[in-house]
Amino acid sequence: MRLPIRLLVPVVLAAGPLLTGCGSEPRPGAVPEAPASVAKPSDAAPSGAPAAAASLGGPGTACPLPVSFSLAKEWRPKAIEDPEDPEFAALTRQGPAFARCEVDAKPAGHVGFLRVWTARKGPARAALEGFVAADGKASGASYRETTAGALPAVEVTYTVRSEVLGEDKEERAFAVATPEGAVVVHLGGMDTGEHRAMLPS
Template structure:
């Protein structure tokens, strides 16, 4: 499968801080709206829904994954090819998972990505996988976790704040994880800044509420 290389990702990652989306620390709670990180941060995105533009995960969808979920209209999925011998290979690894897919929001008018990460720990729970992902980043704080069920699938979500040294500001981030027979899957939403993150939340929520195995 032809995909975007890690080397090609580096300029975008440095600007958006996408690979610094999780951290050390271990809160456990929800905001006032029952979501990780609190409802106030959603701002104008609260109550909005994203129009479905297709699905990703199956053959011919841009990324073949262990899960399938709906993608917002105009968002474009592309597989990430990791050259393990590259000096940049570490950028595509965070905790127990490696980046395998990015779903670009630019065609929909936003600067940011939904990124999908997969791991080999077949015995790990969604919470264990997500905690490992989050704790692998030293720039995050105010981490909260929540668990929900989508169909018969257990989904664990983290909401947290990431400080970007490049942008010299803190911004919100979210990620959810599920377990599959082949190992955990983490779906992460970052964004260039807080405003972009809020604008992309409906697409993230669409992915979370539609995730299923296969």
């Protein structure tokens, strides 16, 4: 059963999306939300968030993923080919996670990317902690347990040292567990200003 779940993490709220996990069972007493296909735009996006333009992750979308969610208008997704090829591990692997999709925000006027990673089966928090720990320039990680609709989720805010800028820049990520493994969604940005500009006002 596909359960629509609305994420309360900053990264996804920037797109005003509905994230759907495949094969997930609801918590006892949880009430599933309406599918994205019948949700009105005013219901799907928080006030001040950009209108969603397309879905990502489902059948026929740019990137096949264990989850699906909507993208902000003009954000451009592209699947990452063969991310588990050892030859490209330095670019496509971070800790336990492999990059599966890259969403370019430049067409929408932002200098940054939303990247979706998948990891082997296991707790979402372990995948997220391993992802952040594998970035040798990351520091000050602050984790928070939350929920994404009927599913548990973990989000993190941290800083990464930019050698080019000579300063720390803010980044965020969140993770959910699915029957196919954990999914990590990461939002970077050229600098902290660009990063925050991609978040909801």
